[in-house]
Amino acid sequence: MSGHSYDAENYWKANLRLIFGSLIIWALVSYGFAILLRPMLAGIPIGGTDLGFWFAQQGSILVFMALIFFYAWRMNKIDEKFGVHEE
């Protein structure tokens, strides 16, 4: 396919936007909630400890899973919208 069309450029931008948004959440749950912001979340109790601990040992993994599936699903839609999907 021609790689320089207007559509191709928008397709790539849509992908980059989606990746950027997903990675913000990726960083927020792990580096944010689980590490840096843990003291701020210390007031939220969960099972004998605080929310930050839960994010560090459980929550971030669950969010990572959801993120990849969301990305795969959205990208397939975007592929189709721009007509670059595989037959």
Added chain:
Amino acid sequence: MSQFAINLLFVGGSFLIYIGIAVWAKAGSTSDFYVAGGGVHPVTNGMAIGADWMSAASFISMAGLIAAGGYANSSFLMGWTGGYVLLAMLLAPYLRKFGKFTVPEFIGDRYYSPNARLIAVICLLVASLTYVIGQMAGAGVAFSRFLEVEATNGLIIAAVVVFIYAVLGGMKGITYTQVAQYCVLIIAYTIPAVFISLQLTGNPIPMFGMFSTHTESGLPLLEKLNQVVTDLGFREYTADVDNKLNMILFTLSLMIGTAGLPHVIIRFFTVPKVSDARWSGGWALVFIALLYLTAPAVASMARLNLMTTIYPEGTSAQPIEYEARPDWIRTWEETGLIRFEDKNNDGRIQLYDDSNAGFADTAAARGWNGNELSVNNDILVLANPEIANLPGWVIGLIAAGGLAAALSTAAGLLLAISSAVSHDLIKGRLNPNISDKGELLAARISMAVAIVVATWLGANPPGFAAQVVALAFGIAAASLFPALMMGIFSKRVNNFGASLGMLSGLLFTLIYIFVFKGWFFIPGTANFPDTAEYWVLGISPLSIGAVGALVNFAVAFSVSKVTAEPPIEIQELVESVRYPRGAGSAQDH
């Protein structure tokens, strides 16, 4: 039936399955051998990635590390899963679209430079060899503990089994044995965890049990654990860390390293379509998460179990007498992984933190003369069924599971090593005109040689074998990941930029590791003690890979900026990997 017979039955039975699969999935072409013919279903591939990824370290060591470190070691959990987000969004789909067999091949083509490809091959070989030694050694230990053979003989048995299915079936044989190995390892890991969770909390799902009430005390499990460990002078289990910069960089290094490890990346080349590569990332993480969500529960519960075994009447009462110790402590003492030394000659086992100055007075008042029980982190998972008094077949299952985890990862690594040798070195450099048949033979021979080398190194582990986290993840993070990512997301980074970027990221990381851990890990050659007060900004050598990656990016962009931009056909190549249409199966040109 004796425990030995049960173990033999489980391990032998699982090995028969693997060999059966090998005979069924024989590789007929290089495409079969390198990428399983490119026709693997994304869910199947996700499961195979799970087994490929979860090594002896994940299965045996990780829960022990978390049990010992508590919250501070959460980095392993986040790092070894978060990398899949990067992989699924930043690398896998585009590398699948590129449609070649190996990771160095992409680097060589994208940067139109045989030298860049060679650097990538070297990085791949060092990272994968370091990694595979640990797997082989782990398999040897599992054999010697459960089948009562000498570790070296156990290692050789393991090597022969891997040899049969990896040499015969290549990626095709490895893929389907990995699926079987995943099933074995996940069942083996979760069954004891479910029972322990039931015993301690009444909740059958460990990941929920960990955050529910400890039946015996009526307190939340983690609160009870915090109480018990602090009573004995240890750090609170859930305590926050002081050096958040180091924790962030360590987590980041593990994530980027995970995404840059070639033996994981090549598994994404086996699916038919780009969209399948995205889906398999998600499925991989689902299968990995089944173990990774359970591991922290195993960690906290095993730690609590260990403490209450030693202090059955509570932490303020006397610990148990050495002569009255449970059987599992006896069994593991024989392996040397649990050691007891009666420092105050009272015949009882005092387990506490004797490095805590604030606890010294309490210990002295109780007549304690130092911690008397040292427990190797690695036994927690393996001894779990015995600690929880589970029936003998569960122990047999754990033996088969530990071996499945070690062998599946070893096979994936050996494939990455052998395809780098046969495809990147032999076909790519020495003999480009080699026929498909000739290359397949070369691939099989490289695999056989790689297995022999890995087995020998597993039996005689060199100093660097213990440095998997620093070396394998450091190199993958600092050299391979940035080169791959820039190759896809930038059209401007050229051959000079990428090569110099990889080299500087690599050297920066290695030098920082060597300065603290010894040059080439030779004991006594370190320039500074490997402790936090000497680390630059408190960054541990294990965390430096993320900084190395930054160095790589910075050098690559700056050098590319002042040198010529890549030729037009390379820019078109970058364009083409970005769009899924027209992927076709992975092939050779």
